Amino acid sequence: GRILPVWAVVALAAPIGLVETGFLVSNLSKLLEGGYVPVALAAVTRAVMAAWWRGAHLIQQKSQKLAVRLDGFVKALQSSSAPNVKGTAFYLTPDPDMVPSALLHSIKHFRVLHEKIVILTVETLRTPVAQRDERASYEVLDNRFSRLTLRYGFIESPNVARGMALARKAGLKFDVMTSTFFLGRRRPVVTAQFGLGQVMDRVFAQLSRLAADPTDFYHLPRDRVVELGYRVAV
Numbered sequence: 140g141r142i143l144p145v146w147a148v149v150a151l152a153a154p155i156g157l158v159e160t161g162f163l164v165s166n167l168s169k170l171l172e173g174g175y176v177p178v179a180l181a182a183v184t185r186a187v188m189a190a191w192w193r194g195a196h197l198i199q200q201k202s203q204k205l206a207v208r209l210d211g212f213v214k215a216l217q218s219s220s221a222p223n224v225k226g227t228a229f230y231l232t233p234d235p236d237m238v239p240s241a242l243l244h245s246i247k248h249f250r251v252l253h254e255k256i257v258i259l260t261v262e263t264l265r266t267p268v269a270q271r272d273e274r275a276s277y278e279v280l281d282n283r284f285s286r287l288t289l290r291y292g293f294i295e296s297p298n299v300a301r302g303m304a305l306a307r308k309a310g311l312k313f314d315v316m317t318s319t320f321f322l323g324r325r326r327p328v329v330t331a332q333f334g335l336g337q338v339m340d341r342v343f344a345q346l347s348r349l350a351a352d353p354t355d356f357y358h359l360p361r362d363r364v365v366e367l368g369y370r371v372a373v
Contacts, residue, residue, distance in 0.1 A: 187342060194327060194343025197373045207238040209258065213284045221252045226317035228253035231353070235260040235286055241323035244367045255313065258286045259320075261297050261357060268292035275302060277309040287311060298358040320359050324368040331373075340373045 170178070232239035235258055246252070264273075269290045278286040287309075289302040299320075303311075327344045331337035354364050 186339075187346070190339040190342035191346055193336075193339050194347070194373050198325060198327065198371050201371060202240070205240075206234075207243065209236055209238050209280075209284075209286075212238045213280050216252070216283070217281065219252065221246070221250055224251050224253050226253055226319065227255040227257060227313040229257045229259045229287075229318065229320045231259050231261070231320065231322055231357070233260065235288060239321070239323060240325075240369070241321040241367045244323070244369060245321060248367075252283070253319075254283065256284050257311070257313075258284070259299070260286075260288045261299065262288055262290045263297075264290055264292050266292050267294045269295065271305070275305040275309045277306060277311050279310075285311070296358070297356070300358050300360055315360075315363070318363060320364045322353055322359075322364060322366045324353075324366045325371050326368055327373045328370045329373060343373065 166174070228242075228245075230239040230242045230245075232241075239258065242256070242258075269292045273290055275290070276288045280286060287306055289297070289299060289306070291297045303315075307313075325347075327340070327347050329337060329340040329344055331340055353359075354361060354366075
């Protein structure tokens with residue numbers, strides 16, 4: 140489409156700006172008569188949101204620096220001599236193209252691999268409800284690794300336990316009694332010594348501890364879940 144010149148944009152916005160300015164000036168007198176309460180609440184809410192965005196952005200940046208691509212990782216483990224453990228391991232991750240942090244920590248500390256490893260991603264669609272035929276997709280990477288994606292609409296509550304039935308129809312074969320779901324739990328650690336950054340990081344650390352339990356959020360079978368926690372400096 141045609142782009143309006145700057146003078147035309149200013150001419151269109153000026154009347155609206157004058158009306159809004161009039162409303163603002165007329166309500167400033169109410170600020171000291173109780174109007175400061177909603178303003179203060181809005182300021183606190185904005186500060187908390189800014190602290191959460193800052194902390195999440197810092198953790199995402201550090202996670203990306205340490206991320207390992209899944210395709211190369213799968214090829215490297217084809218000649219691995221690590222002992223095998225019977226059963227299926229489901230590793231939850233938001234990025235199906237990267238190795239889940241829980242898997243990296245599991246190999247580092249336990250030095251064993253499950254016979255079957257499924258990289259599980261729960262995806263939220265832009266539609267209210269996911270169609271039944273798009274709920275689950277399954278991809279085999281090699282004789283050990285595979286990738287499973289479960290999709291839910293933005294008004295739906297993700298239920299992995301129920302989604303496993305559709306995953307079976309998509310081609311995934313596993314025994315519930317010999318399956319384990321691995322979760323990576325990141326705990327932010329404040330490293331700033333002073334200033335506004337330290338305050339915001341401490342707020343983010345407290346909010347992270349109040350975050351919803353992923354086991355409950357994804358409706359995972361409680362007796363089949365293992366959480367691997369690690370600290371991340373912010």
